[in-house]
Amino acid sequence: MRAPVEVLFGPLVSERSYTLYQEGRYTFRVAPDATKNEIAKALEEHYQDQGVRVRAVNTVNVRGKVRRTGRRGLTGRTADWKKAIVTLAPGQKIEGLFGSL
Numbered sequence: 001m002r003a004p005v006e007v008l009f010g011p012l013v014s015e016r017s018y019t020l021y022q023e024g025r026y027t028f029r030v031a032p033d034a035t036k037n038e039i040a041k042a043l044e045e046h047y048q049d050q051g052v053r054v055r056a057v058n059t060v061n062v063r064g065k066v067r068r069t070g071r072r073g074l075t076g077r078t079a080d081w082k083k084a085i086v087t088l089a090p091g092q093k094i095e096g097l098f099g100s101l
Contacts, residue, residue: 004042007034011097012083020085021098030059030084039084047094056087 009029011017017027030039040054064078088094 001041002038004046007031007038007042008046024088026086026094026097028084028086030082032082043086050095052092052094053089054086055089058085
């Protein structure tokens with residue numbers, strides 16, 4: 001099994017993720033080759049001091065955006081990436097992700 005830092009790259013903070021947070025769901029950027037089971041185990045291991053139990057994991061492969069660079073307007077793409085929307089067991093929360101919001 002991989003270490004949690006190899007699977008979880010960090011939480012995503014956006015308007016949509018804040019709305020999901022209010023429903024008890026958390027959004028993370030994860031390794032593109034990570035499976036749902038790996039994501040759940042990595043989260044439970046990383047937040048074991050808070051006793052987090054994962055109920056469900058949904059994943060989305062996000063395509064990179066087309067960007068223009070340089071004087072000639074050459075186009076390139078940002079890297080594709082993967083995000084995971086994690087639902088915790090009822091009554092549980094991860095402290096410190098949305099701190100003062």
